[in-house]
Amino acid sequence: METNTIHTANTLHDEHVHTHAHHHHDDEHHESFITKYVFSQDHKTISRQFLITAMVMAVVAMVMSIVFRLQLAWPGEKFAFIEWVMGDKWGKDGILDPNAYLALVTIHGTIMVFFLLTGGLSGTFSNLLIPYQCGARDMASGFLNMLSYWFFFVSSVIMLVSLFIKDGAASAGWTIYPPLSALPEAIPGSKLGMTLWLVSMTLFVVSSLLGGLNYIVTVINLRTKGMKMTRLPLTIWAFLITAILGVLSFPVLVSCVVLLIMDRSFGTSFYLSDIYIGGRPLDNVGGSPILFEHLFWFLGHPEVYIVLLPALGITSEIISTMSRKPIFGYRAMIGSMLAIGFLSFIVWGHHMYVTGMNPFLGSVFVFTTLLIAIPSAVKAFNYITTLWKGNLQMSPAMLFSIGLVSSFITGGVTGIILADSTLDITYHDTYFVVAHFHIVMGLSAVFGMFAGVYHWFPKLFLRMMNKKLGYLHFWLTFLAAYGVFFPMHFLGTAGVPRRYYTNSAFPMFDDLADINVIITVSAIIGALAQLIFLFNFFYSMFRGEKAPQNPWGSNTLEWTNPVAHIHGNWPGPLPVVHRWPYDYSKPGAEKDFIPQTVPLAEGEADEGGHHH
Amino acid sequence: MSLLYIIAFLLLIIATHQLLRIIELSRSLKKSKEWEVKDSDNDTMGKSLLLFMFLFFGFFFWQMYQWNDKALPPTASEHGEKVDALLEYNFYLIIFVFLVTNTFLFYFAYKYRGRKNQKALYYAHNNKLEMLWTIIPASALAFIITYGLLYWNEITEESKAKDKVLVELYAKQFDWTARFAGKDGKLGSTDYRQISGSNAVGMDTNDVAGNDDILVKNEIYLPVNKEIVLEMRSRDVIHSAFLPHFRAQMNCVPGMVTTFKFKPTKTTEEMRKDPYVINLMKGINAAREKRGEEPIEFDYTLLCNKICGASHYNMGMIIKIVSEKEYNEWISKQKPFKTVAQK
Numbered sequence A: 001m002e003t004n005t006i007h008t009a010n011t012l013h014d015e016h017v018h019t020h021a022h023h024h025h026d027d028e029h030h031e032s033f034i035t036k037y038v039f040s041q042d043h044k045t046i047s048r049q050f051l052i053t054a055m056v057m058a059v060v061a062m063v064m065s066i067v068f069r070l071q072l073a074w075p076g077e078k079f080a081f082i083e084w085v086m087g088d089k090w091g092k093d094g095i096l097d098p099n100a101y102l103a104l105v106t107i108h109g110t111i112m113v114f115f116l117l118t119g120g121l122s123g124t125f126s127n128l129l130i131p132y133q134c135g136a137r138d139m140a141s142g143f144l145n146m147l148s149y150w151f152f153f154v155s156s157v158i159m160l161v162s163l164f165i166k167d168g169a170a171s172a173g174w175t176i177y178p179p180l181s182a183l184p185e186a187i188p189g190s191k192l193g194m195t196l197w198l199v200s201m202t203l204f205v206v207s208s209l210l211g212g213l214n215y216i217v218t219v220i221n222l223r224t225k226g227m228k229m230t231r232l233p234l235t236i237w238a239f240l241i242t243a244i245l246g247v248l249s250f251p252v253l254v255s256c257v258v259l260l261i262m263d264r265s266f267g268t269s270f271y272l273s274d275i276y277i278g279g280r281p282l283d284n285v286g287g288s289p290i291l292f293e294h295l296f297w298f299l300g301h302p303e304v305y306i307v308l309l310p311a312l313g314i315t316s317e318i319i320s321t322m323s324r325k326p327i328f329g330y331r332a333m334i335g336s337m338l339a340i341g342f343l344s345f346i347v348w349g350h351h352m353y354v355t356g357m358n359p360f361l362g363s364v365f366v367f368t369t370l371l372i373a374i375p376s377a378v379k380a381f382n383y384i385t386t387l388w389k390g391n392l393q394m395s396p397a398m399l400f401s402i403g404l405v406s407s408f409i410t411g412g413v414t415g416i417i418l419a420d421s422t423l424d425i426t427y428h429d430t431y432f433v434v435a436h437f438h439i440v441m442g443l444s445a446v447f448g449m450f451a452g453v454y455h456w457f458p459k460l461f462l463r464m465m466n467k468k469l470g471y472l473h474f475w476l477t478f479l480a481a482y483g484v485f486f487p488m489h490f491l492g493t494a495g496v497p498r499r500y501y502t503n504s505a506f507p508m509f510d511d512l513a514d515i516n517v518i519i520t521v522s523a524i525i526g527a528l529a530q531l532i533f534l535f536n537f538f539y540s541m542f543r544g545e546k547a548p549q550n551p552w553g554s555n556t557l558e559w560t561n562p563v564a565h566i567h568g569n570w571p572g573p574l575p576v577v578h579r580w581p582y583d584y585s586k587p588g589a590e591k592d593f594i595p596q597t598v599p600l601a602e603g604e605a606d607e608g609g610h611h612h
Numbered sequence B: 001m002s003l004l005y006i007i008a009f010l011l012l013i014i015a016t017h018q019l020l021r022i023i024e025l026s027r028s029l030k031k032s033k034e035w036e037v038k039d040s041d042n043d044t045m046g047k048s049l050l051l052f053m054f055l056f057f058g059f060f061f062w063q064m065y066q067w068n069d070k071a072l073p074p075t076a077s078e079h080g081e082k083v084d085a086l087l088e089y090n091f092y093l094i095i096f097v098f099l100v101t102n103t104f105l106f107y108f109a110y111k112y113r114g115r116k117n118q119k120a121l122y123y124a125h126n127n128k129l130e131m132l133w134t135i136i137p138a139s140a141l142a143f144i145i146t147y148g149l150l151y152w153n154e155i156t157e158e159s160k161a162k163d164k165v166l167v168e169l170y171a172k173q174f175d176w177t178a179r180f181a182g183k184d185g186k187l188g189s190t191d192y193r194q195i196s197g198s199n200a201v202g203m204d205t206n207d208v209a210g211n212d213d214i215l216v217k218n219e220i221y222l223p224v225n226k227e228i229v230l231e232m233r234s235r236d237v238i239h240s241a242f243l244p245h246f247r248a249q250m251n252c253v254p255g256m257v258t259t260f261k262f263k264p265t266k267t268t269e270e271m272r273k274d275p276y277v278i279n280l281m282k283g284i285n286a287a288r289e290k291r292g293e294e295p296i297e298f299d300y301t302l303l304c305n306k307i308c309g310a311s312h313y314n315m316g317m318i319i320k321i322v323s324e325k326e327y328n329e330w331i332s333k334q335k336p337f338k339t340v341a342q343k
Helices: A009-013 A015-021 A024-030 A033-038 A043-073 A080-090 A098-134 A142-164 A192-221 A234-265 A289-323 A330-346 A359-371 A373-387 A396-419 A421-427 A431-461 A467-485 A488-493 A507-543 B002-030 B039-070 B078-111 B127-156 B268-273 B275-290 B324-333 B337-342
Strands: B164-172 B175-180 B214-217 B219-223 B227-234 B239-243 B248-252 B258-262 B300-304 B316-322
Touching: A043 A080, A043 A098, A043 A142, A043 A431, A043 A507, A080 A098, A098 A142, A098 A192, A098 A234, A098 A289, A098 A431, A142 A192, A192 A234, A234 A289, A234 A330, A289 A330, A289 A373, A289 A396, A289 A431, A330 A359, A330 A373, A359 A373, A359 A396, A359 A421, A359 B127, A373 A396, A373 B078, A373 B127, A396 A421, A396 A431, A396 A467, A396 B039, A396 B078, A421 B078, A421 B127, A421 B248, A431 A467, A431 A488, A431 A507, A467 A507, A467 B039, A488 A507, A488 B039, A507 B002, A507 B039, A507 B275, B039 B078, B039 B275, B078 B127, B078 B258, B164 B219, B164 B239, B164 B248, B175 B316, B214 B219, B219 B324, B227 B239, B227 B248, B248 B258, B268 B275, B268 B316, B316 B324
Parallel strands: B164 B227, B219 B316
Antiparallel strands: B164 B175, B175 B214, B227 B258, B239 B248, B239 B300, B300 B316
16 A cells, blocks of 8 residues: 555545555555654544643643742742743742733633643544544544644644733633723733734634544544444544534634624724723724623533533543443433533523623523533433442543542532522622632543543553552542632632732732632642653653553453554454443453454344344 | 752752663563552552542531631622522532532442452443433422522512612722712713713713712712612723622623612621621631731622723722611712812
């Protein structure tokens, strides 16, 4: 087979290619360094590129959080660390500048939500697992897939560059509500910083759309023989639904952003009206910031599930495998994800109860938002029932998965309060909200991502990660995470607003300093714990133990190919699927797992097929 | 000095490298697979997860014990009573769910930790069970939704009170101005193009209804037991008028007028005598004393609660709730807009 030409997975599917396939791995060394590692169209390489880029971004966002947490715990105190990170201008004498503080929280949020938990999470695992677990040679379009990564890369670079410009990075909060984000007079970050933010995010959306379309097409068209939709692993279902959410909602963010660019640079008035700033009245009349909020949250809320669903898919797979037990309620899990996906499009208004939106509209959103608690509860119960009477193998991935279930519940229940418009009046934009979304979305998604990295490291880098370091990393992270975000509920019940540079301006918050110190100390411990992960990651990548073919005793297809990165994924013909992926500890079977490629025994029922 | 750091850093790297080599060598001699999850790991981790559960719950109750009395004082507004009652019910419910489900999670993780001859139960689904845990949350939510919406409608419906106080809260970077309707009970119309040094809130000077309007900054008085109708405007960016003690909040959006109504039920003086508030202030003043600051008394506060720029954290106003008589005395001492503008 000629190698330097690019095969789409479709052509690789053709039978005549299969006949040549057995010697195509001999040709691999013909690929140049550039096509293999840089402009690669191979889903495995692209997956690793997404992962490492996202990790770099996450480290930046994490260091930012330590800087502003130092400020919040000890306002006015001088820290050499702050001066070292922020430089002379924004951290003069070790004291953080108030505008720089807002830039930090803005970029911290932007990176964590979009670059780590959207680009990083979906980009890494959808790319790695969709072709592998569907039994495809590669993504439907390797070229678009490559473009998807490079748009992500350029978007990341622009976001990072924006941190170093004269007036500072975007600082209107990650939700960039205009007019604050539209008017350079309002805040220095709304000068060039905001322009770069908007450009970066537009490129990000291009990346996300190219990736998402590819994921959808691949799942629908390139499943191997026998891989019915009802035999797909839950990971793939989760990635598919996530991709659909992204494709439907991200374009709305682009419209939202384009209108903001128009208002900022071309004198339109989509979001602006009756404004007096910088000593003069502006000409803009007739626009409304509420329009922006509707457009933003039409993406923004599905975005929460774009972040969360892949993590839930990953842990479904890991919890089942490591419990040596079928996932409980496979169909209910799919149904819940579909319900969550659908509902996520009609709940955006719950971010807007007290924005001036018509209160009647608010009541509709209360109803739809609380409905979403039902499929979420079903998922949580199904996870717990999967553990029941299992034979739990406590790998670091399993621990992080259990951690996810805990944070999903702990953060989820406070959502019931915030979804209720009546109660949201008091808690809107307080630390109660910060606690809620960090636990339910941030921690859950990050735990899911860590679980995925530990579990599929052998597929990513053909080596194993160190287990003991994994344990240490999990425990420090888990303890620190709750140490950071649990106390924030109590700041919220005391009425502390979010995005305050310091709480010391209002005497009513004078007695909360201890809580802030506990939070910051936990954050520092949590950040240091990530050094253990980074070391383990890079060390294992080069010097970890060689991975065996199927280290966790899994049923899914990615463990049926040799321990190598083969162009086309399987050296011979593609595997054929005969059963659903969750036949763990099936009575009568010899081992406690039956790979999907094993034909059904006579009279054996397939759970993935029709039943009852 | 920095050279010393560099040398120390390099030595550290070399030492780590050597240490890792030793570990790798000894591992290859033993032929053991480090990554493999052994029964001893399952045992340690299973027990650790159970221990974690106790620590976690312990931490939760410790926080409740330590910090619950730092929460906002009991409400000082009429609708706030209902908000607080619903909130309390919600908290009982979610704390119950939080404790029960986390208990199952961590207990199962401990109970079913892997052991060699243990076989997992092949148990793929149970429709009855799944129906059960669809219906139970659904009915609990139905209750919450019903009450939530009932109260929400009451809170947000237009004020029907005949005897109300109309106040405009005008937000700008970075302070608040309150505008009282004056004797005619009407707020004069506004025009942002007329904003100037002597007309900070953009009163339309052609509208005579505005002549008797009263503008106040920093600290305002409001009467107890009377419906207060707030109308909110912003000059520049979105702000949010947050009155946590009254369970009141509404964004101030440039280009539109937003509203929120509430009826204060306790005067500032009454609030200062409330045992909860006395205890709260004791904590606050102890913390202030430690920092060498003067003790203070309780005050209702208006805060900005939507990111609005560099001094977002420092944009507040004090609200004194007083008897109607005191309010009338106070308001009669304030100068109407016209007199101030003509000066």
